[in-house]
Amino acid sequence: MRTQTLAAVAGVVVALGLASVSEAQSRAFRTPWGDPDLQGVWSNQTLTPLERPAEFAGRTHLTEAEAAEYQARLRRQINADNREPGTLRDVNTAYNDFWWDRGERILPDRRTSLIIDPPDGRIPAMTPAGRARVAAEADANRREAEFPAGPEDFDVYSRCIIRGALPRLSTGYNNNYQIVQTPGYVAILQEQIHETRLIPVDGRPHIPGTVRQWLGDSRGRWEGDTLVVETTNFTDAARASTFRGATKEMVLVERFRRVDETTIDYEFTVSDPETWVRPWTVTVPWFRPDGMLYEYACHEGNYGLANTLTAARTLEREQQQGAQPQK
């Protein structure tokens, strides 16, 4: 404890020595007990793609004119009035904009990808085992839509277990978070699908590797004004419970730094040598949205899962009836 205090004091001294306008702003946000203050409602919603599109290969940023054109194009592409009657896209996506809340804007810095490392803005190459896991998941996804045998054939999101493995990226709607702090803990409430990450920042070690959790096991520490959170102990106990085909041994390191009243600089790095040939890193600002989080009680009305199972049983019955006369 004493060592930590000394380290913290040393950190402050160094920080003061290097003070810039940005750091001074960051220091202004403190909790009553002196920790950097990340509290409030935040959103990571953006139209900027995770990976750099081929058309922008070799370029990290767009010009103002290009950004305006690109943003307008993205808005047209996600416009639900792009109707294609009789197609699966029409069934799955052709709802008007009230169904979706993907955002209207790309990032203000006009980056071409959320990924900043590797420098090409793309997810690194997958190992053969990683590719096999992704292919297996695609097969499982087809089974879910065709003939799910039971709830276990659905992914963790459809089952209302979790939205998906950490880390979170901007999705179709409800990209909102609320951070609450106490001395020794940071809590992050995720609107979709209302899980809370309770992150100790008191130096305790991770739980044993034999204990696996849907959101893994997070441990935080303060590095100057930045909250650094390392998460391990993920689980592959259900479909899509790991991040983008990773194994449960993936290590996630997130960095949160309050830069002004309405912005947190958020960065994550994921490492899993069994899946990707190298770690990769994303940065995306968390901004202050209008309004508040609403409860997302996912099990309350998850009729869709039951309806899909009933559809599969109906089809099965029809097929059996159809097959019988041939016997």
Next chain:
Amino acid sequence: MHVRFVALVVAGLGAAAAPAAHHSFSGEFDVNKPIKLEGTVTKVEWINPHAWIHIDVKRPDGTVESWAIEGGTPNTLMRRGFTKDSLKTGTEIMVDGYLARDGSRKANGRDVTFTDGRKLFMGSPPGQGGPPQ
């Protein structure tokens, strides 16, 4: 039988490519069975992950059928200014969607329109746009 199998394989591919709604609608609703319904709202179930609108549909022979229409997530609807009281019981609406694959009286509410032609969920200001420029 063979034709149905091919159709299902295509359906699966579509589902894999679909964006992140809470669940795959193509597993729940039949792309080959578009449906138009006209009826009176009897109840709005304001529940996650998706709201459901219940309507009574009068058949040409005078009988009444109850239908359930799947809608969006209430949280997002709230942000768009739509609440559980926005669609009153007794309101006449038209629904354009796809029939449930299990053959029951359910459909997805791709479009919901009032009898005067106004779209229920169209034309209002957007919700959160993303980080400020």
